[in-house]
Amino acid sequence: MIWRDLIKLVKLRLTFLVVFSASISFLIGSQVPSEHNPLGVINWLNWAKLIIGGFLITGAANGFNEIIEKDLDRLMTRTADRPLPAGRMTNGQALVLSLLMGIFGTYLLGSLNLLTGFLSVFAIILYAFAYTPLKQKSPISVFVGAIPGALPPLIGYVAAYPKIDDIALILFGIQFIWQFPHFWAIAWVLDDDYKLAGFRLLPTGRRDRMSAVVAFIFTLVLVPVSLLPTFYHHGGYFVGGVSLVFSLVFLYQAFMLMRNLDIKSAKTLMFGSFLYLPVVQLMFLFDFIGK
Template sequence: MKLSDFVKLVKFRLTFLVVFSASISFLIGSKVNGYINWENWAILIVGGFLVTSAANCFNEIIEKDLDRMMKRTSDRPLPAERMTTGQALVIGLFMGILGTYLLQKLNLLTGFLSVFSIILYAFAYTPLKRKSPIAVFVGAIPGALPPLIGYVAAHPQIDDIALILFGIQFVWQFPHFWAIAWVLDDDYKLAGFRLLPTGKRNLPSAVITFISTLILLPVSLLPWLYNHSGMYLAIVSAVFSLIFLYQAFNLMRTLEIKAARSLMFGSFLYLPVVQLMFLFDFIGK
C-alpha cells in the first residue's frame, strides 16, 4: 500500500484538524488540574489519530460505490480499486481497537466517548447522508466530540467547561457543513447526498445557514460569560464571529458558490483561532 493511499483512506487533513482540536482541549483540561501530563497528551494524539482514522476508514468502506460516482472522491484507494474492502477493513479495525485501547488507558470515559464517536459517525451519519438533511445534525454530534474527548482525557468529568467546548464546535459545524455542501452540491447529487438544509442551493438554505452562524456568536462568548476566560477571548471571538456572520450574510445575499467558498474557508480559520484563544486566555473555574 502506498503512503498516498493511506493518507486518502484516513482523510489525513480532516484527521489532523480533529486531533488538533482534541489536543487543545486536553491542555485546557490540564489547566483545570493545574499541571500538564505530556505523556498523556502524546497518548491522546496517537490514540485520537487512530480512532479518527478508523472512523474515516469505515466511512469510506460503506461509501465505496458512492465515492466512485463523485469527481472529488473517485481517486480514493477503494473506488479506484487500489485497495480491497477486506484490506481497508483490517486496517480500520486495527486502528480502531488500538486507538480505543490507548484512549481508555487515560480513563474509561475517554475510551467510551471514542467508541461512541466511531459508531455514530460511521454507522449513523454515513447512511443518513442519502436520506435526509438531518444527517448534518447527527454528524455534528461526533464532529463535536473531539474537544470533549480531549478535555476529559485530562480532566475526567463532563463539567461546564467540557460542555462549552462541545457546544462551540457543535454549533460551528452547521455553517461549516452547509458551506461545504453548497460548494460541492453538484458532486454530492451524483451520489444522492442531501446535505443542504432544504436539499437545494436556494434562499431558505442560505437563511438557515445564516441563522446557525448567528447562534454561534453568543455560544462563542460562553467561556467569558461563565468567567472561564478573560476579555481577550471575548473580543477575538466577537470579531471573528462577526466576520463569519458577514460571510454567511453575503451567501444569503448573493446565493453564489463563490460566497459559500468564502464561508467555508472562514470556518477553517474560525475554530482554531477561538480554541487557541480559549487556551491562552483561560482563567480557570
C-alpha cells in the same frame, strides 16, 4: 503509493483538524485542578497518547465510512481517486486496517480513563453507522454528524480532566454549532458532486435562499455561544473580544451567502470556517493559561 493510499483512507487533513481540536482541549483540561492533578500540570505522555489514539480513532471512523460509501465515492469527482473506489485497496484490506486502528486507538484513549475510551467508541459508531447511511436519506444527517464531529474537544478535555463539566460542554457547544455553517458551506460548493451520489446535505436539499437563511441563523447562534467562556468566567475579555470579532466576520460571510446565493460566497464562508475554529480555541487556551 501505499502511503498515499493510506493517507487518503484516513482523510489526513480532516484527521489532523480533529486531533488539533482534541489536543487544544486537553491542554485546557490540564489547567483545571483535579484529584489526580491538583496543581494543574500538563502530562505530556498522556498528551502524546491522546494525539496518537485520536489519530487512530479518527482514521478508523473514516476508513469505515469509505468502506460503506465505496460505490458512492466512485460516482463523485472529488472522491473517485480514493483507494477503494479506484480499486487500489480491497474492502478486506481497508476493514483490517480500520479495525486495527480502532482497537489500538481505543486502547490508548481508554488507558487515559474509561470516559475518554467510551466517548471515542461512541464517536466511531455514530459517525460511521448513523451519519454515513443517513447522508442519502435526509438533510437531518448533518445534525446527526455534528454530534461525533463535536466530540473531539470533549474527548480531549476529559482525557485530562475526567469529568464532563461546564467547560467541557462549552468546548463541545462551540464546535457543535460551528459545524453547521461550516458543513453547509462545503455542501453548497460541492452540491453538484454530492448529487451524483444522491447525498442530500443542504437544509432544503438545494442551493436556495432557505438553505442560506438556515446557515445564517446557525452562524448567528454561534455569536453568543462563542462568548460563553467569558460569560461563565472561564475566560477573560481578551478571548471574548477575539471571539466576538471573528464571530461577527463569520456572520458577515454567512450574510453574503444569504444575499448572493453563489458558490463564491459559499467558498468565502467555507474558508472563514477553517480559520474561525482554531483561532477561537487557541484564544480560549491562551486566555485560560494566562489566568
